[in-house]
Amino acid sequence: MSSQRKTRTFEKRMSEVLGIRPDEVESVFRGARPTSIRVNRLLDDERYRETVEFVRDKAPGLIPVDWCEHAFLWPDNDGFDDILPLAHEGRVYLQNAASLIPPVALDAQPGDAVLDIASAPGGKAFHIAARVGNDCELWLNDSAPPRARKLAELAELYGVRYAELTTHNAQYIDKSVPAERFDRILLDVQCSGEGRVNLRKSDALRYWSEERIEKYKFLQAKMCDAAYKLLKPGGTLVYSTCTLSPEEDEFPVNKVLQRHSDLAVEPLGFSEEEFLPGLNSWRGAKFDKRLKHAVRVMPSDVFEGFFVAKVTKAAS
Incomplete structure (x- = not known):
């Protein structure tokens, strides 16, 4: 199947599944998918507080996820280079x-x-x-x-x-x-x-x-x-x-x-x-x-x- 035909098949399928027009599918599947941050609550209390303070300082645009404790939406990924090392230390987990x-x-x-x-x-x-x-x-x-x-x-x-x-x-x-x-x-x-x-x-x-x-x-x-x-x-x-x-x-x-x-x-x-x-x-x-x-x-x-x-x- 050609790439163009495959794209049309995908768009038709997704328009049916999601209840949107075929011409809307492209924009839905072209958007950025920012990550989220979950602070590891298995850290001891002091290290947990330090981690939360650090990520809030480096990424002031964080938004708490109201249905998930210790997790934040990270819309702009500000401070990514500062926060990424925390994942390598087991202090935060980064995922969508x-x-x-x-x-x-x-x-x-x-x-x-x-x-x-x-x-x-x-x-x-x-x-x-x-x-x-x-x-x-x-x-x-x-x-x-x-x-x-x-x-x-x-x-x-x-x-x-x-x-x-x-x-x-x-x-x-x-x-x-x-x-x-x-x-x-x-x-x-x-x-x-x-x-x-x-x-x-x-x-x-x-x-x-x-x-x-x-x-x-x-x-x-x-x-x-x-x-x-x-x-x-x-x-x-x-x-x-x-x-x-x-x-x-x-x-x-x-x-x-x-x-x-x-x-x-x-x-x-x-x-x-x-x-x-x-x-x-x-x-x-x-x-x-x-x-x-x-x-x-x-x-x-x-x-x-x-x-x-x-x-x-x-x-x-």
Whole structure:
């Protein structure tokens, strides 16, 4: 497929998904995506206060994220060269604000057994640990051993305590881990990455195709089913992607809802103007109406495109 034709196909798809005109897609996917700063609350109190004071001094334009403690939007990236070394010291974590959503939605509690099925590079797992002050039984998993080794290094840097670090394939993890083992599971899956597309770059869609989306959706559905088997009754599963196509977002969650009648979809409990409700249909396919509680994040000057669904299993 030619580059021009691929761009038209992408724009048509995104206009349908996001409910905008095709001519608006280009501007939505050409905007800057500033990072956000999350100050590491696993630091001791004095070092935490020093870090907050430092970043506020170097980046006076920081805006607190009202639904995420210790996190700030960084619209202009002022002071980047001064603040970047703090990330190398484990004092701050830099990421797009959309990546703050899944750990907040998961809402792990002290004492919970928590599994992050696709952990690397670690930002979401470290956020989970910080939210409960390391007071959880945190299992990290990533199927690639080199990524897992780097994950272990970064966990030490950020002061994160974990119970296990494994390298199981996500779609088969239920074959290696005891059933109904976890109170909370985060499944942030490999995807086509549409939320990070920047059409200002000439090769922005180099690896994107509708065929690739079709391939991912079945893999993601298998991962959801494996995660279900590891979730305790009364537990919470958060499914997230950095993509926007319903095949990779609603479809896998819809599949696991169809298979298991003891699941419910819960509202996230917080919102932004970029948060769109999940779809109930897509190109002839019908989805469970409860997926309206899922959130598709519109790309903006704050957020990369993202999708998050919070699913709970009925207590026994």
